[in-house]
Amino acid sequence: MKASYFEKVGIGIKTVVKGMAKSLTYFFKKPVTLQYPHVRKKIAERYRGSIRLKIDPETGKFKCIACTNCEKICPAFAITLKTETPEGSKKKELKEFYVDLGRCIYCGLCVDSCPVDAIEHSNVYEVAERIKDNLILRLDKIGEKNV
Amino acid sequence: MEFASLLNTFLGRVILSVAGVMIVFTFNALIAVWLERKISGHIQLRLGPMEVGPHGLLQSAADGLKLICKEIITPQGVDKKLFGLAPYMVFFPSLLMFVVIPFSDKLQVQDLNIGLLYFFSISCIATIGIFMAGWASNNKYSLMGAVRSIAQSIAYEIPIILSILNIVIITQSLKLSEIVKAQSNIWFIVPQFIPFIIYLISAIAELNRTPFDIPEAESELVAGFHTEYSGMRFAVFFMAEYTNMFLVSAMATTLFLGGWNGPILPPVVWFFIKTYAIVFIIIWVRWTFPRLRPDQLMNFCWKFLTPLALVNLLVTTFILKIL
Amino acid sequence: MEEIKDIRQDFYVNMGPQHPSTHGVLRIVLRLEGERVVSSETVLGYAHRGVEKMAESKTYVQMMPVMDRFDYVSSMLYEWAYVGAMERALGIVPPERAEFIRVIMGELNRMASHFVWVGAFLLDLGAFTPFLWVFDAREKIMDMFEEVTGQRMTNNYFKIGGVHDDITPEFLKMLDDYLKMIYQRMADVEELIESIVFLERVKDLGFISKEEVQSYGLTGPVARGSGVMIDTRKTEPYSVYDRLNFEIPLGTKGDCYDRYRVRMKEIIQSAKIVEQALGMLPEGPYAEKAPKVVKLPEGEYYFAVESARGLLGVYLLSDGSTKPYRFKLRVPSFANLSIIDKLLPGNKISDVVAILGSIDIVVPEIDR
Numbered sequence A: 001m002k003a004s005y006f007e008k009v010g011i012g013i014k015t016v017v018k019g020m021a022k023s024l025t026y027f028f029k030k031p032v033t034l035q036y037p038h039v040r041k042k043i044a045e046r047y048r049g050s051i052r053l054k055i056d057p058e059t060g061k062f063k064c065i066a067c068t069n070c071e072k073i074c075p076a077f078a079i080t081l082k083t084e085t086p087e088g089s090k091k092k093e094l095k096e097f098y099v100d101l102g103r104c105i106y107c108g109l110c111v112d113s114c115p116v117d118a119i120e121h122s123n124v125y126e127v128a129e130r131i132k133d134n135l136i137l138r139l140d141k142i143g144e145k146n147v
Numbered sequence B: 001m002e003f004a005s006l007l008n009t010f011l012g013r014v015i016l017s018v019a020g021v022m023i024v025f026t027f028n029a030l031i032a033v034w035l036e037r038k039i040s041g042h043i044q045l046r047l048g049p050m051e052v053g054p055h056g057l058l059q060s061a062a063d064g065l066k067l068i069c070k071e072i073i074t075p076q077g078v079d080k081k082l083f084g085l086a087p088y089m090v091f092f093p094s095l096l097m098f099v100v101i102p103f104s105d106k107l108q109v110q111d112l113n114i115g116l117l118y119f120f121s122i123s124c125i126a127t128i129g130i131f132m133a134g135w136a137s138n139n140k141y142s143l144m145g146a147v148r149s150i151a152q153s154i155a156y157e158i159p160i161i162l163s164i165l166n167i168v169i170i171t172q173s174l175k176l177s178e179i180v181k182a183q184s185n186i187w188f189i190v191p192q193f194i195p196f197i198i199y200l201i202s203a204i205a206e207l208n209r210t211p212f213d214i215p216e217a218e219s220e221l222v223a224g225f226h227t228e229y230s231g232m233r234f235a236v237f238f239m240a241e242y243t244n245m246f247l248v249s250a251m252a253t254t255l256f257l258g259g260w261n262g263p264i265l266p267p268v269v270w271f272f273i274k275t276y277a278i279v280f281i282i283i284w285v286r287w288t289f290p291r292l293r294p295d296q297l298m299n300f301c302w303k304f305l306t307p308l309a310l311v312n313l314l315v316t317t318f319i320l321k322i323l
Numbered sequence C: 001m002e003e004i005k006d007i008r009q010d011f012y013v014n015m016g017p018q019h020p021s022t023h024g025v026l027r028i029v030l031r032l033e034g035e036r037v038v039s040s041e042t043v044l045g046y047a048h049r050g051v052e053k054m055a056e057s058k059t060y061v062q063m064m065p066v067m068d069r070f071d072y073v074s075s076m077l078y079e080w081a082y083v084g085a086m087e088r089a090l091g092i093v094p095p096e097r098a099e100f101i102r103v104i105m106g107e108l109n110r111m112a113s114h115f116v117w118v119g120a121f122l123l124d125l126g127a128f129t130p131f132l133w134v135f136d137a138r139e140k141i142m143d144m145f146e147e148v149t150g151q152r153m154t155n156n157y158f159k160i161g162g163v164h165d166d167i168t169p170e171f172l173k174m175l176d177d178y179l180k181m182i183y184q185r186m187a188d189v190e191e192l193i194e195s196i197v198f199l200e201r202v203k204d205l206g207f208i209s210k211e212e213v214q215s216y217g218l219t220g221p222v223a224r225g226s227g228v229m230i231d232t233r234k235t236e237p238y239s240v241y242d243r244l245n246f247e248i249p250l251g252t253k254g255d256c257y258d259r260y261r262v263r264m265k266e267i268i269q270s271a272k273i274v275e276q277a278l279g280m281l282p283e284g285p286y287a288e289k290a291p292k293v294v295k296l297p298e299g300e301y302y303f304a305v306e307s308a309r310g311l312l313g314v315y316l317l318s319d320g321s322t323k324p325y326r327f328k329l330r331v332p333s334f335a336n337l338s339i340i341d342k343l344l345p346g347n348k349i350s351d352v353v354a355i356l357g358s359i360d361i362v363v364p365e366i367d368r
């Protein structure tokens, strides 16, 4: 399929003109990008952003029952739980709940594994920090970063 | 009165010219880079720079500032003298080339008798700078880029010269102002359309821009001859590139688009409008095509452009002889 | 005067591991004679993470998100292979609706992967614009993924017995709009790309014969570009592919251009499959009930799907516990890359990137 010299010139001129015309039509199209910090995209409802603990609206307390399922299943070892069994009761209680966003891979396994639906993903995706330690969030305290 | 007398002294002319050239140079460095970014952005469904200045107009200035602030790194094992000298060897010829550009009937640094010849001879010096950069860098990619660059500019000088020879034959002059005056009735792009295209293609090749950017082919040779350059030295290469883009467009305007000729608006404005129209085309081409392979580049030059230019030259002389 | 006897000087160039067009951390040592490649040697291992070993200390469920991280551009097809192997072991058959959702998601992912390829290939050849045009098309797929799966790239959407969530009406609307624009966009991209410069660069370059396809074990678009009909979706249909009507585009000569054509046509075919699957989408549950603690019965299990790059197989050897005894992947890129040292010699250095690009590798899946 070796095209002859003049055939090739013909193909060349045709394709070059076509390509140039195409790029010019796109030049006049509306850009699709967003000016990020000024304009933000709508985040999907199911979006798996940073982890947070749910609060029971009736009691106003965290729903978590400190079963440590999420800690066990997390493939990235991002969750650390400290539990405590108060005197006189059999049930464990949540003392400290840490999640290391630097390790978290936003996989959603912890959310799936929770028996009482106490943990969820928020829609927060801007979690960059200057200091690595700041990425370790304590979720059982409503702090500045817990959204 | 004072001003007019200053104009007449030699020193005054030199100072004014240097100032004028620097103004055009700076203006172009800002505008051309901005245009490149904006046009490429819009072709690619993006917006391009938007933050610094209105519509990102000052982005290039900000980038220049950043590059100036960077440390000048001289890698180990380079030939220090050549390595440091190379960017300026590329840069200064482009400043010198401003000398003959006729911005309008009065605005021209020096209307040399051999203006055209001067322009294209000076433009060849830059190749030596590129080769110096590649040779001195002590880097295989740079060396390969430099070798490619030499081969390319030797090849593409020929169609350029052959295509502008048509103009010289018609006007019987190498003086740029006269060439422009000869176009007051009809621009040379009309009778000489094919040489215009040849000139444009070869000029893009001389500029090392896609689809002919083999000396700096970034997906093959990392960055070609300026792989090892950073900071201000890189900025100098970069500015030289955009200044050269302006210069070849200005030359295309002068030779084919009637230079400063045009109704109503002042001549300088016409000149810049036409020049930036050519700049637009060059940028547009860059963001449309992939890169050629070096051997295909040579084939294209020797087997297509040069014969075409020769045939065209023959036809032109023939017609002129008959008339 | 002895030394200058051999004026022909070969020299070595290290292409990679940090190079703009080796797609990650692949390293190719090229022996060059001027611009011509005399011989080459591919060096792997810069992204080796020992995932196959790691799988032995992770439970089956914990491995799920890791499956996304081999071939990050077509991650759901990887999930499919893994989930398929486990379903085969457990004897679970996912409901109809789940299968169709999987097909839709898988084909969208294949399209997204091919888009990345087209863009990167043209980028290697020096054209920047097609990259962003196809990335716009890909970005819309990513938006749809975000809507349904909750994540743009590492989706973790497939579950044993079905999928994690049902598709939403919003997704259907987005998909409808998408299918309307994609054919036009593909035609535009093709028109832009196929200029004489591109054709000259990729035609008659890097021939792979049918025999080589067999002896090197090549699969996917690389094999199909040479005219060999290997496609798990047709030769060994899984899921509901046997009920869908689609073509497998084949090349004739086996050069870079054929491989490019095959992929471009596959994008169109995938869009057609999505359209069909959408029309056949039944009502019903989107997931079968899966055991809470996943324990595969003792034995070996293998499941193969057609990933965007070729045959992808997951092999699990179970000793009955919650963790696999051995986990092995058969990845397409690794086999496909093996032919590169055969293709490169004799070509110019500019062709190296074109040939490497036409093979379409993803380094994390090669090195694992």
Ligand code: SF4
Pocket: A051, A073, A074, A075, A076, A077, A078, A079, A099, A103, A104, A105, A106, A107, A108, A109, A110, A111
């Ligand atoms: S999302 Fe995944 S990685 Fe992150 S904390 Fe939950 S289980 Fe761990």
Ligand code: SF4
Pocket: A063, A064, A065, A066, A067, A068, A069, A070, A071, A081, A113, A114, A115, A116, A117, A118, A119
């Ligand atoms: S799985 Fe749920 S209940 Fe258990 S520790 Fe985690 S958040 Fe708390």
